[in-house]
Amino acid sequence: MTIRKVGVAGLGIMGARMARRLIEKGFEVMVWNRTAARAEALRSAGAAVAATPRALAEACDVVVGCVADPPAVERLVFGADGVLAGSRPGFLYLETSTISPALSKRTAEALREKGADALEAPVTGSKIGAEKGTLLFMTGGRQETFHALQPVIQALGTKAIHCGDTGMASTMKLIGNAMISYMLEGFCESLTLGRKAGLSVETMVAVIQASGYASPYYDFKGVAIKNRDFDTHFSIDLLVKDQALALEEARNLGVPMPGLAAMREVFQAARGRGFGHEDIVAVVKVLEANAGLKA
Numbered sequence: 001m002t003i004r005k006v007g008v009a010g011l012g013i014m015g016a017r018m019a020r021r022l023i024e025k026g027f028e029v030m031v032w033n034r035t036a037a038r039a040e041a042l043r044s045a046g047a048a049v050a051a052t053p054r055a056l057a058e059a060c061d062v063v064v065g066c067v068a069d070p071p072a073v074e075r076l077v078f079g080a081d082g083v084l085a086g087s088r089p090g091f092l093y094l095e096t097s098t099i100s101p102a103l104s105k106r107t108a109e110a111l112r113e114k115g116a117d118a119l120e121a122p123v124t125g126s127k128i129g130a131e132k133g134t135l136l137f138m139t140g141g142r143q144e145t146f147h148a149l150q151p152v153i154q155a156l157g158t159k160a161i162h163c164g165d166t167g168m169a170s171t172m173k174l175i176g177n178a179m180i181s182y183m184l185e186g187f188c189e190s191l192t193l194g195r196k197a198g199l200s201v202e203t204m205v206a207v208i209q210a211s212g213y214a215s216p217y218y219d220f221k222g223v224a225i226k227n228r229d230f231d232t233h234f235s236i237d238l239l240v241k242d243q244a245l246a247l248e249e250a251r252n253l254g255v256p257m258p259g260l261a262a263m264r265e266v267f268q269a270a271r272g273r274g275f276g277h278e279d280i281v282a283v284v285k286v287l288e289a290n291a292g293l294k295a
């Protein structure tokens, strides 16, 4: 199958950048977004705009889905004018949204019943990775579909690790975001202690990054904390969504995750204070306020 026309559904932080990247890579791109006005910038960049996800699927060889959460995927795929209604034998759907393994399986099964297929393909690499085409894909589904979708995957990312059957990649993505939760909250808590004691953020990050517990993640988020830059790469609202999905999966499997359950409450407190739309690093503001520190 030659992939010529690619649809992108969901033009938020990630989807809009993926759509631009696909245009740059020479695909014929069509887009759809729930809030239609957000598609205008992509129209100016050369994309066609579909009125519904069904129309998008009907016009394209492949649709890349990149929407917020499970209710958004329900609407996008299973709505009366959804992707499923526009699918047909040979059509492929690439699901890059972070959702539950169960919904991912239901999506693939529904498409397979119509002779089409879905590959679950959650990503990591955030806003910059989407912009530069350096995302890491975790994939789950049929091997032949993984191979058929390589032209699109390689346009958007630098690496794809096939995790197994449908559901495995969504599970892996939730594990990754649990890890980010622990790392980021631990980093922010520790910096808050140091700041209250009189250490500078720069000194603390310099020691951490020279140590055996260093991580590129701490460079990225350490600079943001130092500069008080909370511009959204990945929102607190969406991380809390993923923490809840991971805890639901853990409950289904009978796995206790006491650390993640506690972390979620810290990020939830950030939402309560109105920081839900800000970058996940804004969680530091909650910890600082609780410690009586001024920004």
Ligand SMILES: NC(=O)c1ccc[n+]([C@@H]2O[C@H](COP(=O)([O-])OP(=O)(O)OC[C@H]3O[C@@H](n4cnc5c(N)ncnc54)[C@H](OP(=O)(O)O)[C@@H]3O)[C@@H](O)[C@H]2O)c1
Pocket (backbone or CB within 6 Å): 010, 011, 012, 013, 014, 015, 033, 034, 035, 036, 038, 066, 067, 068, 069, 071, 072, 073, 075, 076, 096, 097, 098, 099, 123, 124, 125, 126, 127, 233, 234, 235, 238
């Ligand atoms: N940002 C990251 O660093 C990152 C990294 C890896 C994975 N992800 C995952 O990628 C997905 C998109 O993330 P993002 O950061 O691009 O999110 P975002 O900027 O908040 O954009 C969310 C998108 O979902 C759409 N949407 C929300 N609810 C919907 C509904 N009920 N029906 C249809 N569309 C709906 C929004 O449409 P409107 O414009 O109409 O609101 C928008 O296009 C999420 O699953 C996220 O967890 C994000």
